[in-house]
Amino acid sequence: MATDFAVLLHRFLTSHLAGLRSCSPNTIASYRDTFKLLIAWFRDCRAIPPDKLTLERINADAITAFLDWLETERHNSISTRTQRLAAVSSFFRWLQSQDPTRMASCQDILAVPAKRQAQPSVNHLTIEQTRRLLAQPDRSTRRGRRDATLLATLYDTAARVQEFADLTVRDIRPQPPALAVLTGKGRKTRHVPLGDNTAALLNAYLTEHGLDKPGHDDYPLFTNQHRNKLSRGGIAWIIGKYQASAGDPALAGADLSPHVLRHSKAMHLYEAGVPLPYIRDILGHVDLTTTEIYARASTEAKRKALEATYTEIVTDELPEWNHDTALLTWLGLCAVIDPQNHCHQALPASAAHNPALFIRGCCFPGPVQYLPAQVGRVRRDSADPGLHPGQTSGSQPAVSGGGVRNCASPPPR
Structure with missing residues (x-):
């Protein structure tokens, strides 16, 4: 029982x-x-x-x-x-x-929880890699023309591999506006527009194979040598064959599958500025959050967004150091330091009117933001923070003759 x-x-x-x-x-x-x-x-x-x-x-x-x-x-x-x-x-x-x-x-x-895992990156081809792959079939042969049409249609529809394998002649309308009718999960159908080049390939393919004649509407769109519809494994094998013949190391080393072409089409649409809701409808996603993986994964879109944001903030202009006479004077002062880190150069009287900023004991006369990083950190005198430029402990502020600054204490690291 x-x-x-x-x-x-x-x-x-x-x-x-x-x-x-x-x-x-x-x-x-x-x-x-x-x-x-x-x-x-x-x-x-x-x-x-x-x-x-x-x-x-x-x-x-x-x-x-x-x-x-x-x-x-x-x-x-x-x-x-x-x-x-x-x-x-x-x-x-x-x-x-x-x-x-x-x-x-x-x-x-x-209530048994699903095990969490890191969000995998979206594996996809660049536009140039996709173009190179789709150009591989030899269009001078009947089989090559079939494969060229297959690859172009698979990429252009962004179909799941089973959706693509199930396509019949009835599901294709190559006349303008060209489209394909895909039947996805839950038997839901969606209409996907086709590009002009793909529509032209499909038109020629249907004519060559006699599929444009009445009575062929329910025939599989793409078949194997036994006139049966291509399986998922057969479609993957065709892609792998042309991947190997492409002669591109980056393409040859890619983990390429029919689903990668689907990802590639979605990524290219997003990077071309197509809104996510439209991409969702093309892919047949129920929830927009599923489609948002392409927004998170698009490095090109991130780069463009960053460039647009920081164009006026970050500039490629550099200070003209050779025209900054105050800085050149300060650099000359700091050059006169003996091996014991003592500075023997008298500071000019004009230094008394500048902020008391000392690097290796020398007075920096310019604005703080122009301090070069190579000379160390900016600090006030650690022994006596109240010292003026050119003044040592127990002395008066420097006057016309300037003063001597002890540089024995290196700046803090």
Whole structure:
């Protein structure tokens, strides 16, 4: 006889996800794989066979131990761990509405926290790298023209790889205004505009392959040699082939995938000044905060913002030291210092009218902001802060002949 867990899990996967929520086959497969791993963990780590696994045995402690096992024993990443937790949480969130008597235990499991991780940087190509990649296919051959159209359309639509693989002839309108209709998560559709160059490539491609004729609307847009639609792995393989042939060390060393082209398009749109809400709609994001990763990651946008902010504050003009006679006089005074750090140069009488600023015991006659950093820190006389320029302890302020300043005490560091 089936356990309560088996019965409810079957209803969740077949009726709830596939029926009510209209989840894609890939989403359902991801949820299914999560529970396959959970059942295997109970069998191997808790010695509970699948036919004995009941809801009573599944609690918050067990889920936490399962997640730790994924990370330590199966070497899954933190993002994969979080994805598995999301699938488990979705099941127990649904279970609350099906059986309110289990709400307390369900909420304990829903309270299991996701493991935090550093926000990864957005991996993307520069515009020049993207242009070089898209130029790699040999357009003198039928296969090369197919691949050139594929790469241009994948970049221009910023589609998720499964959205792109699912494209049919019906989903493309190459006539102005050209657009592609993408079906994303939750079976939601969105219209993405296409550039003129991409539309021209698609028009030629449809004509060459006879896909512009009536009766071909439901044909896959891009197919393999067996006339079946390209898989996600096949699309990634095509990208990798042209990445290797590009001859660009930076491009060859990049972690390139279909999703990186999606990131690249989004980043290029943002750096071109396209508002984030428009980028969100093109990418098919539900929440604008998801799209904001491109605003945080765009170094070029940050640089432009900083330049616009500080243009009038930070200047590239430097002081003309050779025209500053007061500074030159002071530098000449400070040059007359013997190895014992004693200054034997008499200060001029005019120094008595300047602030009592001493560097290595010499009077600096100019404004504080022009003190060069190389000569040490500015200080007043540490022994007697009330001394005037040219005055030593126990003496009167300097007059027309100037005075001698003892420089034995170096400035504080």
